[in-house]
Amino acid sequence: MSAAQLVMPIAAPSFGDVRLRAFEERDADMLMDLSTDAYVPKTGSLPGNADHPEALAYIERQSSRLRTGAGYSFCVADKETDEALGTAGLYLAPIAAGRATAGYSVAPRHRGRRVAGHSLIALTRFAWSIPELHRIELYIEPWNTASVRTAEFAGFEREGLLRSHQEIGGERVDMLMYAAIRPTAATG
Ligand SMILES: CC(C)(COP(=O)(O)OP(=O)(O)OC[C@H]1O[C@@H](n2cnc3c(N)ncnc32)[C@H](O)[C@@H]1OP(=O)(O)O)[C@@H](O)C(=O)NCCC(=O)NCCS
Numbered sequence: 001m002s003a004a005q006l007v008m009p010i011a012a013p014s015f016g017d018v019r020l021r022a023f024e025e026r027d028a029d030m031l032m033d034l035s036t037d038a039y040v041p042k043t044g045s046l047p048g049n050a051d052h053p054e055a056l057a058y059i060e061r062q063s064s065r066l067r068t069g070a071g072y073s074f075c076v077a078d079k080e081t082d083e084a085l086g087t088a089g090l091y092l093a094p095i096a097a098g099r100a101t102a103g104y105s106v107a108p109r110h111r112g113r114r115v116a117g118h119s120l121i122a123l124t125r126f127a128w129s130i131p132e133l134h135r136i137e138l139y140i141e142p143w144n145t146a147s148v149r150t151a152e153f154a155g156f157e158r159e160g161l162l163r164s165h166q167e168i169g170g171e172r173v174d175m176l177m178y179a180a181i182r183p184t185a186a187t188g
Helices: 025-034 052-068 115-127 145-153
Strands: 018-021 071-078 084-091 099-106 135-140 157-168 171-181
Touching (some): 025 052, 115 145, 135 157, 145 171
Parallel strands (some): 099 135
Antiparallel strands (some): 071 084, 157 171
16 A cells, blocks of 8 residues: 555444544544643643644644555544544554554543443454554553553553653653454454
8 A cells, every 4th residue: 555545434434332534623622622631742743731723733634644644543433423532543654564553542521431442443443454454553651541441442462561662741651562463264
């Protein structure tokens, strides 16, 4: 696959209560809620306590990720109402090696009902529709129990602790490595 050929899937990936679709301007309120989480601004391009123009600028950046081939940045939406609940991303920088990285977040007002777990299952199944992908990786800080639980719910396996892996919020941090590999006839 050439990076320039990325397009949103025609059928929105879905699982359980959620579907993954492109961001729209009406999702700005959800992003403003999400930006009040102290951790989210440290790990992505959404500014802390974003105002409406900053949320709209974030939405514009997500569509450019598709255009440049960087990856798929989905808005997680309620499957019934289409209300925006969070984000789910599949980042394809390492695709030449058959790998992608995934990330997810849920707006504080929508947490506590497995939205991230359902989103990650939908995202992972979508990823296996990309023939070049064989492995999806998650990098999770060890304190982040909600994210660890999400990864395990979606069938990702813990492979180890990457010490002093990267800088977040001005500090070197360890990361747990979780991964899923493409199912085969043998693994289901
Ligand atoms: C991680 C995140 C996406 C999970 O959102 P969610 O889908 O609403 O998760 P839930 O509240 O349904 O929790 C999932 C599990 O974690 C548990 N959990 C949630 N918060 C917890 C906490 N603070 N401490 C311990 N366990 C927690 C829940 O009890 C649930 O456990 P279960 O599997 O036994 O049912 C959300 O917390 C978030 O957006 N965090 C900020 C961004 C982030 O950290 N993203 C991941 C980066 S790797």
